[in-house]
Amino acid sequence: RVVGSSITLEAFDEYYRGVAPIKTVVMHIFSDSTAAAVALETGEINIMDVNTANYEKFNAMDTITIAQSESPHITCVHMNSEVYPFDNPLVRKAVNYCVNRAFMVEVAVDGIGKETSNIVSPMMFGYDENAVTYDYNPEKAKELLAEAGISTPLNIGTIGATSFGEKIAPILQENLAAIGLNADIEVTDSSFIDAACKGNYTIGIMGLVVYNGVAWDMDAYSILFDSEAIDAFNLPRISNPRIDELFRLGRSAINDEARLAYYKELNDLVQEDSGWVMLYNRYTTIGYSSDLNLTLYAPNVIYFYDCRWK
Numbered sequence: 216r217v218v219g220s221s222i223t224l225e226a227f228d229e230y231y232r233g234v235a236p237i238k239t240v241v242m243h244i245f246s247d248s249t250a251a252a253v254a255l256e257t258g259e260i261n262i263m264d265v266n267t268a269n270y271e272k273f274n275a276m277d278t279i280t281i282a283q284s285e286s287p288h289i290t291c292v293h294m295n296s297e298v299y300p301f302d303n304p305l306v307r308k309a310v311n312y313c314v315n316r317a318f319m320v321e322v323a324v325d326g327i328g329k330e331t332s333n334i335v336s337p338m339m340f341g342y343d344e345n346a347v348t349y350d351y352n353p354e355k356a357k358e359l360l361a362e363a364g365i366s367t368p369l370n371i372g373t374i375g376a377t378s379f380g381e382k383i384a385p386i387l388q389e390n391l392a393a394i395g396l397n398a399d400i401e402v403t404d405s406s407f408i409d410a411a412c413k414g415n416y417t418i419g420i421m422g423l424v425v426y427n428g429v430a431w432d433m434d435a436y437s438i439l440f441d442s443e444a445i446d447a448f449n450l451p452r453i454s455n456p457r458i459d460e461l462f463r464l465g466r467s468a469i470n471d472e473a474r475l476a477y478y479k480e481l482n483d484l485v486q487e488d489s490g491w492v493m494l495y496n497r498y499t500t501i502g503y504s505s506d507l508n509l510t511l512y513a514p515n516v517i518y519f520y521d522c523r524w525k
Contacts, residue, residue: 219246223243224519234343246430252269252273255279256276262509267324267326269502275399276497279503280509282500282503283327283499285338285500287424287425287426287458288424292418292492293421294385295414295417304489307488308356310396310418312351312352312356313390314387316494319383329496331348332492333493335482336496339353339431339435340475341479343467349486349492353393369395370398371398373417375419376400377407379420384400384402413464414445421450440455442458442459453488455484457480464477507522
């Protein structure tokens with residue numbers, strides 16, 4: 216390892232899968248994404264995560280092959296249920312209806328993603344394609360605000376985000392204003408995440424990859440929805456005893472059918488609570504030299520031992 220520069224890996228000839236076709240792999244560290252893109256284009260490097268801004272360019276090159284897979288990463292909005300007006304679930308539902316997810320995908324990831332309001336990634340055990348979801352319906356959002364007794368226009372404070380959410384924040388601000396909820400924007404560093412975990416925020420934007428370290432299973436979402444995760448990543452700070460119980464039941468059941476039934480109910484309850492506004496799943500995209508045989512395993516895994524030159 217050369218700190219801040221590279222890591223060199225050498226194949227172990229007695230590896231149980233056999234001798235690796237490629238003996239040496241050098242992992243270069245680039246602090247500048249433009250320099251990394253040039254290195255891939257010139258052949259200085261052979262594999263790289265491709266950001267969405269460079270996708271069309273590399274996809275058009277004969278010397279570069281693009282591999283893409285679904286990702287468990289989800290971009291979302293979260294609302295503090297302890298703060299007015301988001302202490303009213305009707306207001307939280309209104310926000311779910313007012314966001315223009317399709318436009319956010321185009322702006323934030325150049326269309327290299329999939330809009331969704333489902334809390335669960337399609338990669339997760341427990342995903343239900345028939346789950347309760349929200350479409351883009353500003354008029355429905357206005358009706359819910361009226362039902363909640365909210366007089367508009369109303370200043371709701373500040374939309375908080377790290378640099379990750381800076382492209383989304385102006386769209387969210389505009390969508391909220393269209394239903395009479397006015398907000399400022401504050402983009403900061405990771406201190407916003409710390410503040411949100413402690414409940415010191417009103418509404419914010421976050422990017423999440425939910426994984427329990429063992430399997431792609433809905434049990435991992437307990438870090439977002441369980442009551443014990445308040446003051447951590449239960450950012451809406453909603454305590455629902457039935458949700459807590461469903462996580463326990465899902466962990467203890469040994470029958471997949473039973474587990475799926477528990478998770479379906481859990482999914483619907485979280486959507487009913489509406490503390491989260493799921494926006495889109497972005498895709499994992501890598502570019503690699505076309506004279507290399509490579510397999511991208513979802514969500515974002517390459518095994519060097521099965522890479523080989525053509």
